[in-house]
Amino acid sequence: MSTLLKPLQVREELLKRNVRVFTSEEFSRIFHVSTNSIKYFLEKQTDQGLFLRLKNGVYTLKTDFPNEEEIANALYKPSYISFEYALAYYGMLPEMPYSITSATTKSTRSFSISFVSLSYYTIKQEAYTGYSLIKTATKAFLIADREKALVDYLYFVSIGKRTLNDRLILKDIDKNKLLNYGKLFKRNKLIKIIEDIC
Structure with missing residues (x-):
């Protein structure tokens, strides 16, 4: 459930794993969350500035931008x-x-x-x-x-x-x-x- 995902904890986990660019499928494997929940969470957090969509289905942390x-x-x-x-x-x-x-x-x-x-x-x-x-x-x-x-x-x-x-x-x-x-x-x-x- 996306309600269980906390933006700060998600950011920390991605950084801990050194994942700076990811697909929604990779996000799903890391956080063991359903496809619908992931889609909602990624869209919401993109709107709120945690993520940046690089192209359809590919994201990065906006706060820790990769080179x-x-x-x-x-x-x-x-x-x-x-x-x-x-x-x-x-x-x-x-x-x-x-x-x-x-x-x-x-x-x-x-x-x-x-x-x-x-x-x-x-x-x-x-x-x-x-x-x-x-x-x-x-x-x-x-x-x-x-x-x-x-x-x-x-x-x-x-x-x-x-x-x-x-x-x-x-x-x-x-x-x-x-x-x-x-x-x-x-x-x-x-x-x-x-x-x-x-």
């Missing part, structure tokens, strides 16, 4: 940060892109949430690898490693969906790793681009 990378991972699953955003994160591009770019095995999608633009690009299931969890005291998010972010980006160059940025900084890149990731896409043009730039 953009965490939102990017949670909003469209499965996904990991890659492409231009990851390249800039690793210092391989001199400027940070406007949009947080992520790889997904689902359909290509874009979202805008008041302060941030999020773009998700489809890659093959076989190529959905080469990422890890970056965890600090204040955030945790999935991001491609340097070589995988570059290969994801170059794959889109190879299919004509991106143009090759001539400002790429390719210092300390492992060419063998690039080629191994490139083979996952089964595209000769991608392998040729990798060989040409390294």
